[in-house]
Amino acid sequence: MREAPHTDVDPIAAFQRLFAEALQRETADASAAALATADAEGRPSVRMVLVKGVDAQGFRFFTNLGSRKARELQENPRAALCFHWPVLARSSRRCPTARRGLRKIHGCSPAICG
Numbered sequence: 137m138r139e140a141p142h143t144d145v146d147p148i149a150a151f152q153r154l155f156a157e158a159l160q161r162e163t164a165d166a167s168a169a170a171l172a173t174a175d176a177e178g179r180p181s182v183r184m185v186l187v188k189g190v191d192a193q194g195f196r197f198f199t200n201l202g203s204r205k206a207r208e209l210q211e212n213p214r215a216a217l218c219f220h221w222p223v224l225a226r227s228s229r230r231c232p233t234a235r236r237g238l239r240k241i242h243g244c245s246p247a248i249c250g
């Protein structure tokens with residue numbers, strides 16, 4: 137029997153389903169994503185992060201507040217995330233606005249892009 141198509145249009149729920157499938161089926165770490173930021177003058181920069189969770193608050197990852205990405209997100213909260221899931225033959229681009237998380241763990245702070 138074929139699974140019924142998902143009819144909800146909640147973009148978070150849709151991403152959560154895709155993310156869960158990628159985490160299950162991909163051979164590499166499916167939580168890795170390229171995070172693009174830009175400084176106050178709009179100069180771009182990109183690097184990999186591990187996305188630890190996705191919910192209505194946004195995409196959660198951890199980083200050092202002294203890092204370039206943290207500094208740039210403070211100056212300019214507009215960001216972009218790009219996941220690549222070759223087994224699923226999918227990539228997913230998200231363009232959230234960042235804010236700082238509340239908790240501090242081992243010197244790293246969660247940033248939330250939502």
Ligand SMILES: Cc1cc2nc3c(=O)[nH]c(=O)nc-3n(C[C@H](O)[C@H](O)[C@H](O)COP(=O)(O)O)c2cc1C
Pocket residue numbers: 168181182183184185186187197198199200203204205206
């Ligand atoms: C697969 C992978 C996952 C990474 N995950 C993180 C992460 O979750 N947080 C982080 O701060 N750096 C992570 N890094 C290191 C960053 O890509 C980057 O080199 C470092 O954080 C410095 O970035 P910045 O100078 O632009 O802030 C990861 C690197 C790789 C290759």
